[in-house]
Amino acid sequence: MGKTIVEKILGRASGKENVSAGEIVNAKISFLMTNDAVGELTVKAFEELGTEVWDRERVAVILDHFVPATTENAARVHSLLRAFAKKNGTHLLDQEGVCHQVMIEKFVVPGDVVIGTDSHTCTYGGIGAFATGIGSTDGAAAMATGELWFKVPETINIELSGTLKEHVYPKDVILKIIGDLGADGATYKALQFSGKSAKTITNAGRFTMCNMAIEAGAKVGIFEPDEITQKFLKERGKEDGGEFFESDLDAEYCDFIPINLQEIEPKIACPWSVDNVKPVAEVEGIEINQAFAGSCTNGRLEDLEVVAKILKGKKVNPDIRFLIAPASRKVYQQALKAGFINVFLEAGVTVCNPSCSACFGGQGTLWKDEVCIGSHNRNFRARMGHKDSKVYLASPETVAVSAITGKITDPRRLKK
Amino acid sequence: MAVIHGKVWKFGDNIDTDIIIPARYLILPIEEAKEKAMEPIRPSFSKEFEKSGIIIAGRNFGCGSSREQAPAVLRALGVSAIVAKTFARIFFRNTINLGIPAIECKEACDKIEEGEEIEIEPETGKIKLLKQAITLQGSKLPPFLLEIIKDGGLIPHLKKRLIIGV
Numbered sequence: 001m002g003k004t005i006v007e008k009i010l011g012r013a014s015g016k017e018n019v020s021a022g023e024i025v026n027a028k029i030s031f032l033m034t035n036d037a038v039g040e041l042t043v044k045a046f047e048e049l050g051t052e053v054w055d056r057e058r059v060a061v062i063l064d065h066f067v068p069a070t071t072e073n074a075a076r077v078h079s080l081l082r083a084f085a086k087k088n089g090t091h092l093l094d095q096e097g098v099c100h101q102v103m104i105e106k107f108v109v110p111g112d113v114v115i116g117t118d119s120h121t122c123t124y125g126g127i128g129a130f131a132t133g134i135g136s137t138d139g140a141a142a143m144a145t146g147e148l149w150f151k152v153p154e155t156i157n158i159e160l161s162g163t164l165k166e167h168v169y170p171k172d173v174i175l176k177i178i179g180d181l182g183a184d185g186a187t188y189k190a191l192q193f194s195g196k197s198a199k200t201i202t203n204a205g206r207f208t209m210c211n212m213a214i215e216a217g218a219k220v221g222i223f224e225p226d227e228i229t230q231k232f233l234k235e236r237g238k239e240d241g242g243e244f245f246e247s248d249l250d251a252e253y254c255d256f257i258p259i260n261l262q263e264i265e266p267k268i269a270c271p272w273s274v275d276n277v278k279p280v281a282e283v284e285g286i287e288i289n290q291a292f293a294g295s296c297t298n299g300r301l302e303d304l305e306v307v308a309k310i311l312k313g314k315k316v317n318p319d320i321r322f323l324i325a326p327a328s329r330k331v332y333q334q335a336l337k338a339g340f341i342n343v344f345l346e347a348g349v350t351v352c353n354p355s356c357s358a359c360f361g362g363q364g365t366l367w368k369d370e371v372c373i374g375s376h377n378r379n380f381r382a383r384m385g386h387k388d389s390k391v392y393l394a395s396p397e398t399v400a401v402s403a404i405t406g407k408i409t410d411p412r413r414l415k416k
Numbered sequence: 417m418a419v420i421h422g423k424v425w426k427f428g429d430n431i432d433t434d435i436i437i438p439a440r441y442l443i444l445p446i447e448e449a450k451e452k453a454m455e456p457i458r459p460s461f462s463k464e465f466e467k468s469g470i471i472i473a474g475r476n477f478g479c480g481s482s483r484e485q486a487p488a489v490l491r492a493l494g495v496s497a498i499v500a501k502t503f504a505r506i507f508f509r510n511t512i513n514l515g516i517p518a519i520e521c522k523e524a525c526d527k528i529e530e531g532e533e534i535e536i537e538p539e540t541g542k543i544k545l546l547k548q549a550i551t552l553q554g555s556k557l558p559p560f561l562l563e564i565i566k567d568g569g570l571i572p573h574l575k576k577r578l579i580i581g582v
Contacts (some may be wrong), residue, residue, distance in 0.1 A: 036443075037439070037442045037443075037483065038442065038482070038483055038484060038485065041446075041484050041485065041488065045571050048571050048575070049571060049574060049575060049578070050575075051578070064443070065439075065443075066443050071443065072447070073443045073444055074443050077443055115481055116479070116482075117484075118482055119480065119481050119482040119506060133482035133506055134482060134506065134509070135482055135484035135487075135506060135509060135510035135513060136484040136510075137484060137485075137513035137514065137569065137570045138509060138510075138513060138570070139573060140571065141570055141571075141574060144574070168453075174537055183476055183479055183504060184430075184475060184476040184479065184504065186507050187476070187502070187504065187505055217476065217479065217504060217505065219505060258532065273430060273432075360439035360440070361438075361440050362439075362440070365440070378434070378481075379479060380432045380433075380434035380435070380480060381432075381434065381435060381456050381457070382434055382435070382455070382456035383436045383439055383453055384437065385433040385440075387455070387456040387457075
C-alpha cells in the first residue's frame with residue numbers, strides 16, 4: 001500500500017521507513033515558532049525544565065499579536081521574550097509581521113516538520129511542509145529536546161477540478177470546504193488538496209487554504225509541492241531547500257471529497273462560527289461598521305492587489321472604517337512599491353502596521369452590536385471585541401466591495 | 417490515581433477558545449486572566465465556580481486557537497477534570513500537558529445536570545453520578561498520558577524523568 005505525503009514526511013522525521021496513519025511516532029522537529037500571545041507560558045515552562053535550547057538556529061520568537069505594545073502587560077511580555085531570545089540566541093522577529101507570514105518568508109521549506117504555538121501554523125502546508133499548532137507546554141518540551149510525539153493523521157483527500165470563476169478565490173473554496181465538513185469534521189486528520197486544479201492555485205492561495213484547515217479541526221492542511229512551490233522558493237533564494245514529497249497513487253485515504261471549482265460561488269462565514277458558511281448573495285445588505293483586510297489568511301501581496309484594484313479611484317463608505325494590515329514588513333514594502341498603499345490611503349483606509357491586528361481584536365476592537373467583515377480566519381464570539389459584536393469572514397474582494405457600499409455585498413455585483 | 421469528586425458546571429457544543437479566554441486577555445498574567453474565563457457566555461463563571469469542580473460539555477470542546485491559556489485559566493480556577501462528548505485536538509493535548517484529566521463520554525452531557533455531584537476514575541474512565549446512582553463509561557486514557565497527569569503535567573513529568581533518568 002502506498003503512502004500519503006504526511007506519512008512520508010513523518011516517516012523521514014522519525015527515522016522510520018514505513019509509518020502509517022494511527023501510529024504514534026517521535027519526530028525530529030525542523031523548526032519551532034512561538035509568539036507573544038502565548039510565548040510567556042512557553043518560556044516559563046521551558047525555564048522550569050532548567051535546560052538549554054536544543055538548536056538556537058531552529059527556534060524563532062516572533063512578536064506579532066500585541067504590537068506595538070499599548071498596555072503595560074504587552075510591554076512586559078515583549079520585554080521578557082526579547083530577553084529570552086537574546087539570552088538563548090534564538091531568532092527574534094520583532095514587529096516584522098504575522099508569525100506565519102514571517103515563517104514562510106524566512107524559514108520553512110518543503111518536507112519540514114514545523115510546530116508553532118499558534119493554531120494557524122498549518123499555513124506552511126502550502127509548500128508541502130508538515131506544520132501544526134501546539135500548546136505552550138509542548139512547545140517548551142520540544143524546545144528542550146528537538147522532538148515531539150505525533151499520532152500520524154489519517155488523510156482526507158480533497159480533489160480539486162475545474163477552474164475558479166471570476167470573483168471567486170481560494171478563500172471561497174476553503175470556506176465551502178469548512179462549511180461542508182463542519183468545525184470538527186476533520187479533527188485529528190490531514191486535509192490534502194490534490195487533483196489537477198490544485199496545480200492552478202497560487203502559493204498565496206495555497207497558504208490561505210492550508211491556513212484555515214484548523215477551522216475544520218484538522219491537524220494539517222497540505223499541498224504537494226511542485227513547480228509553483230519551486231518558484232516561491234526561488235524568490236526567497238532557497239531554490240535548493242527542502243524535500244518535495246508527494247502521495248503515492250495507491251495511498252490510503254480515510255475520505256475523498258471531489259470539489260469542482262467551477263461550481264463555487266463567493267462564500268461568507270456568518271457569526272459566530274467558521275462553519276456557518278453561506279453564499280454571500282444570501283446575506284447581502286447587512287450593514288457593516290468595519291471592514292478588515294489582512295492576517296495570516298489573506299494579508300499577502302496578492303490579496304492586497306485584489307483590494308487595491310477594487311478601491312482604485314473610489315472611496316470607502318463614510319459610515320465605516322476600513323483597516324488594512326499587510327501580513328509582513330516585506331508585504332508592506334512590496335505593496336508600497338506597487339502603489340497599493342497609496343490607493344488605500346486615497347480611498348480612506350487606515351493602514352495598520354504588519355501584525356495580527358483586528359483578526360483577534362488587537363486593533364479595530366468592536367463595540368456592542370457592531371458588525372465587521374474581514375478577510376481573516378475566525379469569527380468566534382467576543383474574539384474581535386464586545387460579546388454582542390458580529391464578524392463575517394469572506395474573500396478580500398468581497399471585503400473590499402462591501403467596504404465601498406457599507407453593507408455586505410456580492411463582489412459580482414460591482415462590475416455589473 | 418485518586419478518584420476525582422466534584423460539582424458539575426455544564427457547557428454546550430463547540431465552546432471555542434475565545435469563549436474560554438478571549439484573545440485580548442492573553443497578555444494578562446494567568447491569575448488575572450482566570451477572572452475572565454467563559455466571560456462572553458457566562459460572565460459570572462469565575463466568581464461562581466467552586467474549586468475542584470468538573471466541567472461537562474458537548475462536542476468539540478476547546479476548538480480554535482492553540483492558546484494554552486484556555487486550560488491554564490481553568491486549572492487556575494481549580495477545575496479538576498473536563499468531560500466532553502469530544503475535544504478539539506490541541507486543547508485536548510494542552511489539558512493533559514497541564515495535568516488535568518480530559519475524558520470523552522458521549523452520554524455525559526445529556527445525562528448529567530448542572531450542579532450534580534459526580535466521581536471520576538481517571539484510570540478506568542468511569543463516571544459515577546452519585547444522586548442518580550448510575551455509572552457512565554468514558555474514554556480510557558492510554559498509560560503514557562495517565563503518567564503525565566499523575567505527575568501533574570508534562571513539565572513536572574519531564575523533570576522527573578530528567579532527574580531519575582528513565
